Amino acid sequence: xxxxxxxxxxxxxxxxxxxxxxxxxxxxxxxxxxxxxxxxxxxxxxxxxxxxxxxxxxxxxxxxxxxxxxxxxxxxxxxxxxxxxxxxxxxxxxxxxxxxxxxxxxxxxxxxxxxxxxxxxxxxxxxxxxxxxxxxxxxxxxxxxxxxxxxxxxxxxxxxxxxxxxxxxxxxxxxxxxxxxxxxxxxxxxxxxxxxxxxxxxxxxxxxxxxxxxxxxxxxxxxxxxxxxxxxxxxxxxxxxxxxxxxxxxxxxxxxxxxxxxxxxxxxxxxxxxxxxxxxxxxxxxxxxxxxxxxx
Numbered sequence: 001x002x003x004x005x006x007x008x009x010x011x012x013x014x015x016x017x018x019x020x021x022x023x024x025x026x027x028x029x030x031x032x033x034x035x036x037x038x039x040x041x042x043x044x045x046x047x048x049x050x051x052x053x054x055x056x057x058x059x060x061x062x063x064x065x066x067x068x069x070x071x072x073x074x075x076x077x078x079x080x081x082x083x084x085x086x087x088x089x090x091x092x093x094x095x096x097x098x099x100x101x102x103x104x105x106x107x108x109x110x111x112x113x114x115x116x117x118x119x120x121x122x123x124x125x126x127x128x129x130x131x132x133x134x135x136x137x138x139x140x141x142x143x144x145x146x147x148x149x150x151x152x153x154x155x156x157x158x159x160x161x162x163x164x165x166x167x168x169x170x171x172x173x174x175x176x177x178x179x180x181x182x183x184x185x186x187x188x189x190x191x192x193x194x195x196x197x198x199x200x201x202x203x204x205x206x207x208x209x210x211x212x213x214x215x216x217x218x219x220x221x222x223x224x225x226x227x228x229x230x231x232x233x234x235x236x237x238x239x240x241x242x243x244x245x246x247x248x249x250x251x252x253x254x255x256x257x258x259x260x261x262x263x264x265x266x267x268x269x270x271x272x273x274x275x276x277x278x279x280x281x282x283x284x285x286x287x288x289x290x291x292x293x294x295x296x
Contacts, residue, residue: 001013001014001015001016001041001044001045001047001048002014002048003048003052006021006159006161006202006204006210007159007160007161007201007202008157008158008159008161009023009024009025009157009158009159010022010023010024010157010159010161010202011023011024011030012204012210013036013045013048014208015036015037015040015041015044015045017040017207017208018036018067018206018207018208019204019205019206019207019208019209019210020032020033020034020035020036020041020045020206021033021034021157021161021163021204022054023138023140023157023158023159025057025136025137025138028052028053028054028055029054029055029057029136030049030054030055030056030057031056031057031058031059031060031135031136031138032056032058032059032060032075033059033060033061033062033155033157033163034059034061034062034068034069034165034206035059035061035068035069035070035071035072035074035075036067036068036070036071037066037067037070037071038066038070038071038074038117039070041070041071042070042071042074045071055079056075056078056079056081057079057081057082057136058081058082058083058084058135058136059072059075059076059081059082059083059084060083060084060085060133060135060140060153060155061083061084061085061086061089061153062152062153062154062155062163062165062166062206063086063089063148063149063151063152063153063165063166064085064086064089064090064092064093064102064118064149065149065166066115066118068165068166068206069085069093069118069120070117070118072118072120073117073118073119073120073121074117076120076121082123082124082135082136083120083121083122083123083124084122084123084124084125084126084133084135085122085124085125085126086125086126086144086150086151086152086153087125087126087127087128087151088150088151089149089150089151090122090125091125092150093118093119093120093122094119094120094121094122095119096108096111096112096115096116096119099111099115099118099119103115105264105267105268106264126142126151126153128144128151130142131143131144138158139158140155140156140157140158141155141156142154142155142156143156143162143194143195143198144191145165145167145191145192145194145195146184146187146188146191147167147182147183147184147185147186147187147188147189147190147191147192148165148166148167148181148182148183148188148191149166149183150183152165152166152167152191153165154167154195154198156200159201159202160200160201160202161200161201161202161203161204162198162200162202162203162204163204163206164195164203164204164205164206164214165205165206166181166206166207167188167191167192167195168192168195168205168214168217168218168221169205169207169221169224170205170207170208170209170217171209171217171220172208172209173207173208174220174221174224177224178253178254178255179228179249179253179255179266179269179270179273180224180225180228180269181268181269181272182225182272182273183272184272184275185225185229185272185273185275185276186275186276186279186280188225188272189222189225189226192218192221192222192225193218193222195214195218196215196218198214205217228273229273229276229277231252231253232245232249232270232273232274232277233277233282233283233296235248235249235252236248236283236294236295236296238295238296239286239288239293239294239295240293240294240295241291241292241293241294242267242270242271242274242292242294244293245270245274245294246263246266246267246270249266249270250266274294277294278294282296283295283296284296
């Protein structure tokens, strides 16, 4: 795990699996853009910040997923820092009961056991009509890019460095990703297209790259997600239940469903593609023998 400079006072922590940007406001004070995973990242990030005598003054989150807010509550407790997040997602991660809105297929007991560390008190709720935020006297521009999550944000630092978060995935990740996640794929594709009009000097993709230009990356991302949808579509033999589609996709994509949690996770990834195919009228819903199925 290491720190590298992107431009000016904008830096990144390379955790090995993702980039976590931060903006230096004083010699030893920083504003983090996301905080990483608890289990995999906390110890390394903590040691890295301590060894550089950094104090976290604030956190601005691109979105509320577990690999982006996993250390929010921990750093808030350690540094008494402020947290800013999209309003809808801040409410979702305000309690275990609200988190179950997102982890809807999990029991509340499972949410308490596996995701309670995601619960945090957000100081500033960013509304959909706000295109900038001032934190610790420093102004960051915002671009609302919902789709990967309900209120995903791209955050532009004062150095004109745009943190894209998970609105795009890197060229390297596209080589290995089998079923990349999207909450609402139709909205996600629209948000990816919005990035054509974003002109910044540098672009940071959370998983995982730094780019001078993202025009080709936007093209390849949109093509990639649509091609995954079409591969799933080709596997549907009329008519099929969601469970039957899940089995077909797991076999064809070599996803290796080994336990209950893995099954629930893969089906969560799959659902947005099925909903997208339904929205664009490539699939229809039918009731056969009192069972909901999907048909071409």
